[in-house]
Amino acid sequence: MSLEQLEAGSRVFNPGRTAAWLAKQVELAVGSVDLSISQYRILGLLDQGSAMSSSLAEQLAVRPPSVTAVIDGLVTRGLVERTHSEDDRRRISLRLTAEGQSVLEAADRAAAERLEHIAGMLGSTRSSGRAMDNLSLWHQALVAHRAARERR
Amino acid sequence: MSLEQLEAGSRVFNPGRTAAWLAKQVELAVGSVDLSISQYRILGLLDQGSAMSSSLAEQLAVRPPSVTAVIDGLVTRGLVERTHSEDDRRRISLRLTAEGQSVLEAADRAAAERLEHIAGMLGSTRSSGRAMDNLSLWHQALVAHRAARERR
DNA sequence: TATTGTTATACTCTATAACTATA
């Protein structure tokens, strides 16, 4: 690490801070379709298949009442459908509606466009491409991480 | 893109969703030193030098009252110091205390460790290294993006 | 009794509108 980097906090690359700022950009992007980042995460999970409320809480790393609160808003907006499970009526099955699917896709596009615009600030298309590819690497890492947690 | 990827939403790489989940991991990490991600962003900005409240709001992309609220908590905890500017007494200068500096460093370490652990779930040390190293590209892109916005 | 999810309640972060202090 260079002397200049050691002198000023602003110039030291820091992975946590970088991820925190990327998230803010995503928040701004999905806000354009009136989604919070929490709502966006939940819709993304439901896009991978319907889910029980309990399993959502675990995957999202939040407590059950938080899931209830966010889902309430999504159900009111008609983006998610709540149905009691037939075999165990304590359980609640959640799934995306067509409208939810469509809003999620719009959010995905808005976020991707914003991130691509930011990556475009790097001088070369090669660097920009590497930045986007890097996110795909993190996607794989997060999937592997979740799988490892589920096995435990 | 393969057929398998087209079939299931879960397998399609999506930059926005990835960034949203990375942020959740950072949130969990900085929570270990009792910081929210908003507090973490603010401490990170103040680490780059003292700042006026108004300029923080702009950089954070939030409204002035939100800055007041978050700073209130940080001042109460002794992590940030508020002083009236001498030349224009309407303005408020904010800077990190030694304790704030130390908590921020602990948060940085916790976030970096968590991200490194997740990157470690990729098969090879080479991939893990690339994931971490290329996050610095995003750091550069975000710095360039902010600079471009300031010029406008 | 144990489990699933919700309700009650409180705290934080966000916003808009109205206000205070200063210029």
Place this chain on the structure above:
DNA sequence: TATAGTTATAGAGTATAACAATA
């Protein structure tokens, strides 16, 4: 008058504790 920041207030997301329904 205009500007910098705060106060008042409200909505969303988070939590813990207590509850209802079901197993």
